[in-house]
Amino acid sequence: MNTHNQNFLDAERWTGRAFISDWEPTGGGTIEVTDPANGTVLASVAFGGPEDIAWAAAGARAAQKSWAKTLPAERARIFNKAAELLEENGDELAQWIMKESGSIRAKAMIEIEHGALFIRHAATLATAPTGMFLPSMDGRTNYARRVPHGVVGVISPFNFPLVLSVRSIAAALALGNAVVHKPDPRTPISGGIIIARIFEEAGLPKGVLNIVPGGADAGEALCSDPNVAMISFTGSARGGARVGEVCGRHLKRVQLELGGKNALIVLDDADLDIAASNAAWGAFLHQGQICMATGLILVDEKIEQALTARLVAKAQRLPAGDPSTDRVALGPIISDSQVASIQKIVDEAVAQGARLLAGGTHDGRCYAATVLAGVRPGMLAFEEEIFGPVACIASFKTDEEAIELANRSEYGLAAGVISANLGRAITVGDQLNVGQLHINDQTVNGGPYAPFGGRGKSGNGTRVGGPADIEEFTQWQWVSVKDAATPYPF
Structure with a gap:
């Protein structure tokens, strides 16, 4: 990894703030982030509550329409730039992953490497074919296309905070959605602020990505907010069951990647x-x-x-x-x-x-x-x-x-x-x-090109990665076209 800038993260920019279109204080105040190895205070970040989630979701919905109309090649350019920034500043950013999540250096560098791969994969999603022509019954033209959900809420855990956040964030954004992300409050820097900074510097339009650290009440608010169309959750089976319950009540699409034995x-x-x-x-x-x-x-x-x-x-x-x-x-x-x-x-x-x-x-x-x-x-x-x-x-x-x-x-x-x-x-x-x-391998494997997920208590049969990203982060729309309107018997 290159290390041309040892202050890329720039703590003055985000200390005590969340990324809601820009770096802003929240109504929930702040929390201290500590090193699990020794209890040292690493930073102070904003802590969002339900009102902050509502603010972020409304802004994301307003920004999403123009983002979805952005040319695919331009979206891909932003993503490739974000991946470059992650790699170029990997040595600095890996230190935060180590301190915040208790990772050894090799594991932290795996997160940098795989995080960049997920973002580059997302760049290819932006330009991927997402439609097909359908048979006609009456001479009209019929086709089906995949369209964005709108706003996707992402909730991620502490253990692989960068990778398990960016894999959903990047895919959702690349396919034309806006995102509101709630990282685990124990790892809001590795799981949130790093991602905000690389996309901010890469030129992602304001409001398209929002990152709000928060607790269970913020997560529940994200699952019930009327401006959020889908939730992508990675975490425990118990947490996933609650997310699925709330999303079901509000008729939201939900993607669950949970635990495993x-x-x-x-x-x-x-x-x-x-x-x-x-x-x-x-x-x-x-x-x-x-x-x-x-x-x-x-x-x-x-x-x-x-x-x-x-x-x-x-x-x-x-x-x-x-x-x-x-x-x-x-x-x-x-x-x-x-x-x-x-x-x-x-x-x-x-x-x-x-x-x-x-x-x-x-x-x-x-x-x-x-x-x-x-x-x-x-x-x-x-x-x-x-x-x-x-x-x-x-x-x-x-x-x-x-x-x-x-x-x-x-x-x-x-x-x-x-x-x-x-x-x-x-x-x-x-x-x-x-x-x-x-x-002929052990069970710990992952990467951007394979559909990742489980069944039973490990999830709801949904997947993230590879061909599954288009399935999860878009939905079908059927379009029929007549050359001109025609009369009906009534």
Whole structure:
């Protein structure tokens, strides 16, 4: 990454303000943003309430019509410029991601890289064909075209704050919508202000993008505001259920990308070292605070002991600490309450007979890489998304049992299958009820070109990315054209 400007973010511009057409104070006052590793205050940002959401939504609706008429090539130019700005200032901006979300540097740089890819993908959406001619019954011309919804509300989480915000924001904007975005109030800079700044500098017209950090009341206001036509939500299953409920009551389109209890199935012919590497990466990356994290490692009983030993060795070599000051593999958990939730699940599993082979302890918010073996159905460690660095191992006797165990989950986001026999791995994978299937890979995969989402408690069958963006962020309009009006029998 180039670093030609070490003050691109320019805190004086946005301290105490939200991006509502321009940088403005809000009626909700301000909040302090802190580093989860050490509690250091990083910045003060505006905190929006329902009245601020209404203000932003009304402005977005007013700006959307002219934005939708902007030539596709001009929209694409703005997006490519925004991607360049993100890349050029990546070193500076990655520091904010590290400090605000507890990310190690490598993960923060992945967000910069993937964020730019999502924006460049959005540039291609601006010029993509979005219509088709239809058969005629009476000589008139019929065609169908995809048109913007109007204003799209985006609500994003703390864990990958830049990527999980910009993937919806960029696609929605590129297809002619205006956007009101509510980032998680714990990561409003990485998940909001960075995005506002790159689009501001790239020349996006005022009012088209609005970013208002806020709490649950602001999120509910976004879901019920009459000026907002669609909501794109990424977060927990509980939060998604509430969003879906409110949007349903107001007849809004809603796209939900929720959590997962993602299974990695390791068959008995797998290379043990490679399988252990995959399992460790999937379970421990970003402290397990990823919706796609490998939450359940299903391993053939014939290799369970050998694979477990390798995974324990890896866990014991992954130090946890403050990414800004230490050379660590794991950063802090986002909050004290989440640390307590992780500890409760680990302790309960041990009390119910699981074997704690590594970790299971924490120093403040820094939770050690943990390995639980002998995890069984009925344990929270088997059933629920932990959102912490806990590798949960369960064994199976046959491929059919592995499939049954993986499909027990109410979630359906991602799964992986590892085997030396490609046909066998595909046969197993084809029977898994997930939105994302990875053969000979772990479960943490993403990018702008694939339709990303899940089923069951992992979402409502909607997707973001690749060909799904046009489906989600536009709707069909049928147009029929006669050369001249003709009379009817009445």
